[in-house]
Amino acid sequence: MRAFENYSSNCSGPVTILPYVNVAQYKYMHEAVCNLAQDKMVPFILIPFQENDQIDLGGYVARSIQKLNARFQARALCTIGILVDRNSRLGSNDNSNLVFHVGIFFIGGKDDREALALGIRMTQRENVMVTLFRFVVTSNNNNKTKEEEEEEEVEEMLCESLIDEFKSMKFARGNVTWYEIMVVDVVEIMDTIRSLEGNYDLVMVGKRHNIGTLNDEEMAIFIENAETLGMLGDMLSSTEFCMGMVPVLVTQCGGVGESVVPKLCRIASATVSQKSMNVIK
Structure with missing residues (x-):
């Protein structure tokens, strides 16, 4: 206290x-x-x-x-x-002039949007550098119902709006960086994340995602705490990523009654061009 x-x-x-x-x-x-x-x-x-x-x-x-x-x-x-913080380095140095580097791994869905919205608020501090890694799954699923397609379109619109807001911070403060990474399936997502190790002070990711290829059965051998942290949260907090030395914040959007309590996430209005990234595995 x-x-x-x-x-x-x-x-x-x-x-x-x-x-x-x-x-x-x-x-x-x-x-x-x-x-x-x-x-x-x-x-x-x-x-x-x-x-x-x-x-x-x-x-x-x-x-x-x-x-x-x-x-x-x-x-x-x-x-x-x-907050998964097994080997904390947070608060080990009191020099407020040092840059605090936050990494956000974004696939899509309301939980990822909560992580990104929190990252947008963090950019208000000049000594905080926020890097967004957005994964775009290119595989197609043609077995969706009309309702599922409409729901996916709404989700995509909400994600794009918030991502545009994040990108606009580049022109407001200049302490943000973003990459768009094309992937085929969840296996490629996991492999790519392992290749993105860096000097992070904190990484953030949503617990659940709205991509159909992300299923627990396919990656069951890698999952220890998926029920609490989700598949990517579990992977990021394990020794497979940065030797397990980086604190991980896993966000989950609240359940029913969403109109009662305001969320971190909100719709943005800025439209900014995007940046792509080629990842060498």
Whole structure:
């Protein structure tokens, strides 16, 4: 709590810390937090992953926190962010002049849009550099119903609008970079992500995606925490990416009642040309 209060006192932006104490059993903790978030119109809840800092919590506690996180994801109306930070480097250097590098991996869907919207807000700080890697799946699925095609068109419009807003930050502040990467299937997505290792301070990705080729059965041998982190979130937080040394924030858009609590994501209006990237595997 002192760390949060210190940040509130010394940060350059308007940050207020309101501490609460709640005593409850693990299976009921999420109810108090979600109710408070709904009452206060909170758009974003950040919770820790159960395996952070490699602390041995014991089997019962670790499983309880894992179930708690799953209840948050099932119950919360606002956006949920799970921070995987097993080998933290965050806060290790107090020099505020250093550049903080954030990487966003974007395929499509409302969860990815929440991650990108959060990245757009991060660009408001001059010492934060945000890089967007957008994957475009080129394989065609001709077995879709008319309703599915219409839903996909709406999703694509929402994604394009937010991506255009992100690109417009290049002209406003100049601290953003984006790449568009053409891929065929989920296997190529995973292989490409491994080739994009870099000096990130944080990477962000949505839990779920609206691409039909992303299915758990195809990549089951790689998945350990897909239920909590999603397939890409699990991969990014593993030793397969940057030796597991980079903190990963996995976002999930809230469930029912989306009109009650505002989301991070919103429709943009700017239209900017895009940049492509050839990845050598």
